[in-house]
Amino acid sequence: MSKIPHRLYLTEEQIPRQWYNIRADMKEQPDPLINPATMKPAAEEDLYPVFCEKLAHQEMDAATRYVDIPEEILDIYKVYRPSPLIRAYNLERELGTPAKIYYKFEGNNTSGSHKLNSAVAQAYYAKEQGLKGLTTETGAGQWGTALAEACSYFGLPLTVFMVKVSYQQKPFRKAVMETFGANVIASPSDTTAVGRKILSENPNTGGSLGCAISEAVERAVTTEGYRYVLGSVLNQVLLHQSIIGLETKAAMDQLGEYPDVVIGCAGGGSNLGGLMAPYIQDKLTGKGNPRIVAVEPASCPSLTRGKYAYDFCDTGKITPMAKMYTLGSGFIPSPNHAGGLRYHGMSPILSKLYHDGYMEAVSAEQTRVFEQAVRFARVETILPAPESAHAIYTAIQEALKCKESGEAKTILFGLTGTGYFDMMAYSSYLEKTMSDHIPSDAELQIGFDSLPKIPGIQE
Amino acid sequence: MSKIPHRLYLTEEQIPRQWYNIRADMKEQPDPLINPATMKPAAEEDLYPVFCEKLAHQEMDAATRYVDIPEEILDIYKVYRPSPLIRAYNLERELGTPAKIYYKFEGNNTSGSHKLNSAVAQAYYAKEQGLKGLTTETGAGQWGTALAEACSYFGLPLTVFMVKVSYQQKPFRKAVMETFGANVIASPSDTTAVGRKILSENPNTGGSLGCAISEAVERAVTTEGYRYVLGSVLNQVLLHQSIIGLETKAAMDQLGEYPDVVIGCAGGGSNLGGLMAPYIQDKLTGKGNPRIVAVEPASCPSLTRGKYAYDFCDTGKITPMAKMYTLGSGFIPSPNHAGGLRYHGMSPILSKLYHDGYMEAVSAEQTRVFEQAVRFARVETILPAPESAHAIYTAIQEALKCKESGEAKTILFGLTGTGYFDMMAYSSYLEKTMSDHIPSDAELQIGFDSLPKIPGIQE
Numbered sequence: 082m083s084k085i086p087h088r089l090y091l092t093e094e095q096i097p098r099q100w101y102n103i104r105a106d107m108k109e110q111p112d113p114l115i116n117p118a119t120m121k122p123a124a125e126e127d128l129y130p131v132f133c134e135k136l137a138h139q140e141m142d143a144a145t146r147y148v149d150i151p152e153e154i155l156d157i158y159k160v161y162r163p164s165p166l167i168r169a170y171n172l173e174r175e176l177g178t179p180a181k182i183y184y185k186f187e188g189n190n191t192s193g194s195h196k197l198n199s200a201v202a203q204a205y206y207a208k209e210q211g212l213k214g215l216t217t218e219t220g221a222g223q224w225g226t227a228l229a230e231a232c233s234y235f236g237l238p239l240t241v242f243m244v245k246v247s248y249q250q251k252p253f254r255k256a257v258m259e260t261f262g263a264n265v266i267a268s269p270s271d272t273t274a275v276g277r278k279i280l281s282e283n284p285n286t287g288g289s290l291g292c293a294i295s296e297a298v299e300r301a302v303t304t305e306g307y308r309y310v311l312g313s314v315l316n317q318v319l320l321h322q323s324i325i326g327l328e329t330k331a332a333m334d335q336l337g338e339y340p341d342v343v344i345g346c347a348g349g350g351s352n353l354g355g356l357m358a359p360y361i362q363d364k365l366t367g368k369g370n371p372r373i374v375a376v377e378p379a380s381c382p383s384l385t386r387g388k389y390a391y392d393f394c395d396t397g398k399i400t401p402m403a404k405m406y407t408l409g410s411g412f413i414p415s416p417n418h419a420g421g422l423r424y425h426g427m428s429p430i431l432s433k434l435y436h437d438g439y440m441e442a443v444s445a446e447q448t449r450v451f452e453q454a455v456r457f458a459r460v461e462t463i464l465p466a467p468e469s470a471h472a473i474y475t476a477i478q479e480a481l482k483c484k485e486s487g488e489a490k491t492i493l494f495g496l497t498g499t500g501y502f503d504m505m506a507y508s509s510y511l512e513k514t515m516s517d518h519i520p521s522d523a524e525l526q527i528g529f530d531s532l533p534k535i536p537g538i539q540e
Numbered sequence: 541m542s543k544i545p546h547r548l549y550l551t552e553e554q555i556p557r558q559w560y561n562i563r564a565d566m567k568e569q570p571d572p573l574i575n576p577a578t579m580k581p582a583a584e585e586d587l588y589p590v591f592c593e594k595l596a597h598q599e600m601d602a603a604t605r606y607v608d609i610p611e612e613i614l615d616i617y618k619v620y621r622p623s624p625l626i627r628a629y630n631l632e633r634e635l636g637t638p639a640k641i642y643y644k645f646e647g648n649n650t651s652g653s654h655k656l657n658s659a660v661a662q663a664y665y666a667k668e669q670g671l672k673g674l675t676t677e678t679g680a681g682q683w684g685t686a687l688a689e690a691c692s693y694f695g696l697p698l699t700v701f702m703v704k705v706s707y708q709q710k711p712f713r714k715a716v717m718e719t720f721g722a723n724v725i726a727s728p729s730d731t732t733a734v735g736r737k738i739l740s741e742n743p744n745t746g747g748s749l750g751c752a753i754s755e756a757v758e759r760a761v762t763t764e765g766y767r768y769v770l771g772s773v774l775n776q777v778l779l780h781q782s783i784i785g786l787e788t789k790a791a792m793d794q795l796g797e798y799p800d801v802v803i804g805c806a807g808g809g810s811n812l813g814g815l816m817a818p819y820i821q822d823k824l825t826g827k828g829n830p831r832i833v834a835v836e837p838a839s840c841p842s843l844t845r846g847k848y849a850y851d852f853c854d855t856g857k858i859t860p861m862a863k864m865y866t867l868g869s870g871f872i873p874s875p876n877h878a879g880g881l882r883y884h885g886m887s888p889i890l891s892k893l894y895h896d897g898y899m900e901a902v903s904a905e906q907t908r909v910f911e912q913a914v915r916f917a918r919v920e921t922i923l924p925a926p927e928s929a930h931a932i933y934t935a936i937q938e939a940l941k942c943k944e945s946g947e948a949k950t951i952l953f954g955l956t957g958t959g960y961f962d963m964m965a966y967s968s969y970l971e972k973t974m975s976d977h978i979p980s981d982a983e984l985q986i987g988f989d990s991l992p993k994i995p996g997i998q999e
């Protein structure tokens with residue numbers, strides 16, 4: 082056991098040269114996107130006004146198993162990757178568990194999270210197509226920060242619509258994005274038609290990711306040479322994030338380890354989708370059968386309490402509709418929910434795999450999550466993002482079950498990022514002013530009532 | 541050239557097992573500490589009321605060349621070390637320089653800076669002695685954060701006196717320390733005699749490091765079972781920080797590289813003292829002769845405009861007196877100075893080496909420093925702390941000189957940490973409200989007038 086180091090870094094040569102596309106091994110594909118203009122399945126070309134062409138292709142391409150990572154993207158990956166695989170010796174000792182706990186830490190880059198993996202790819206393809214700029218949305222701010230970094234690297238203008246409640250609570254997140262040259266606008270704003278409409282209906286709204294997406298898409302399609310990019314949910318994002326899992330598996334293989342359980346927080350699904358990629362491949366191809374567990378906040382429980390249905394990806398209902406676990410685009414999570422993981426839907430790939438029994442899902446209340454986050458920080462000396470702390474919480478539960486049963490299971494979880502910009506949330510936890518909100522069935526029904534009707538498909 | 545990776549991580553086995561003590565190779569020693577009670581050189585025992593015994597011994601021990609790092613300290617080093625040595629390919633391309641630029645990045649741990657290297661050591665020795673708690677001061681907050689992490693790991697209570705201007709400007713720094721269980725007090729405070737005295741003389745003061753040191757020392761010596769710890773300046777701190785340089789040299793050796801110039805920011809000297817340690821050894825023992833350059837803020841220019849004189853380490857004049865480059869303990873840097881590097885004095889070891897011609901020193905104005913920090917962040921994707929950016933600024937100057945001369949020099953600098961908690965400073969730079977302050981000779985004279993008189997030694 083002492084042979085296994087605390088941190089294992091692969092070498093630069095061991096950085097994967099290809100992303101892995103889960104869909105190529107899925108026995109059943111996720112249902113197709115529906116174009117709201119035609120109420121028919123969307124074609125790749127239908128996405129060109131919104132996404133740049135290579136990304137639209139990646140979005141629709143279920144057949145290509147491995148996609149070459151362009152050298153220009155690898156050149157940036159090499160600046161901050163491989164990320165470390167950490168053996169949580171200190172946490173194991175703290176818990177007194179016989180379990181072996183590993184985590185893949187994606188917080189060691191300035192953006193502070195795994196989001197940079199896809200931001201770099203999306204900014205690169207946009208630049209390659211000769212676009213003039215990009216738009217996006219950000220909630221907790223990690224995606225916006227990552228994309229601002231990537232765009233500044235490629236010299237590409239960026240406009241970020243930031244969920245208003247985050248914009249107000251996290252002025253320093255905004256400042257980081259501005260340092261990287263981004264234009265940051267609080268959403269809903271009066272700079273778009275959809276923003277003005279939402280403001281007129283609810284002037285005091287703190288905004289939502291779904292609303293910010295609507296504004297970002299509108300701005301992209303109405304600005305010459307601009308396209309929209311999204312940091313989670315999409316198939317293309319899971320493709321890029323597969324680098325997390327591929328590196329993890331290479332490192333675990335090097336150690337002679339294989340996880341009994343793979344745990345990741347799940348908001349839109351980008352981190353878990355990336356971390357689990359090679360392990361889901363094992364399950365789909367019969368080469369291995371680890372448990373895969375998605376952890377979501379009890380206040381925004383799309384997998385555990387949502388419906389598997391077609392829904393819009395945004396509040397303004399201008400994006401294509403996707404079949405996914407969703408709380409309805411009209412669902413707005415409680416404002417006392419800290420951090421990210423507040424999206425109403427879930428990656429269609431994850432949703433399908435969950436629906437087909439390849440994954441489990443659990444939810445956790447935030448005060449319990451922060452309790453374990455502080456415990457983790459004090460022994461592992463990494464202050465986790467609230468999102469990441471959901472995975473920590475569940476990993477600790479699993480490790481404590483091992484303590485009871487005496488089993489020395491191998492637990493792997495994704496530590497997506499650091500909590501430097503979430504100190505208000507930590508303070509409210511420490512001052513005991515943080516509360517939990519579990520939506521009632523009636524509250525959820527409001528969201529479900531917003532689900533679209535699609536003739537012949539979803540009545 | 542393409543064989544050299546972007547980031548080189550040594551393996552866990554390559555983490556140095558010993559610290560290096562520069563004094564063992566110095567031809568002339570720094571002048572001894574003077575005990576203000578006796579006006580005579582202080583003995584090791586004189587320090588016991590303030591420092592724990594092992595640290596007092598390290599402070600006074602100039603003879604032992606290599607000091608074994610206890611296993612318990614290595615166990616934490618392994619959680620976040622080795623830190624990467626990064627080849628700044630992107631920055632080289634941005635500058636169009638033939639120079640090879642390397643930096644040792646110490647920001648990849650939650651404390652966000654190199655300060656953790658000494659915090660872990662100091663907390664360990666305090667715990668080993670059976671102490672009940674520690675006190676310290678923090679300015680920009682990096683040291684306080686690092687020590688809070690280390691103390692929470694060892695289960696040791698900690699009280700941090702935080703310079704009031706930072707306390708007010710950086711509420712999230714305070715929250716991080718509190719998350720790690722520290723008690724944080726704005727300094728000057730009414731909780732100490734020296735704090736009350738300073739407040740009565742200047743009720744509106746924003747505080748200073750020297751003042752916070754006085755409060756922390758008073759609290760330590762008046763609280764049963766408590767001792768005081770300091771994050772820079774001291775010989776013991778340079779000893780612990782030598783791990784930075786030892787790792788750097790091991791990595792550079794592995795690459796077959798040797799620096800022509802070694803650059804570090806210098807406030808109290810802990811980072812540069814650590815980074816340069818094995819290279820100064822080469823200079824002292826005739827094995828190599830790289831230039832060593834300290835970079836300090838123009839607003840707090842202890843090396844470039846200070847006096848080499850005995851001075852108190854604190855404003856309240858209760859600490860031993862050290863011979864060092866100093867602006868006088870009465871010097872208070874301009875409140876518009878952002879970040880750390882605002883200490884009136886300088887490590888006695890660095891001061892002596894500078895005095896004896898082994899080091900150079902330059903100063904830089906903060907607007908120019910931030911200009912290069914933003915430039916660096918955009919290509920290297922690391923948002924540097926303002927302190928670290930001083931080294932970036934000078935490294936870029938050196939690289940641009942190489943561009944003019946066509947020389948392919950090897951430039952090494954220390955990137956001490958990340959700027960996540962300095963976004964107010966970045967914002968003020970971006971909004972062009974940041975200004976520079978170069979103290980006038982008359983302003984400096986106020987500080988010099990506070991220098992102590994020591995019969996027979998300094999009249």
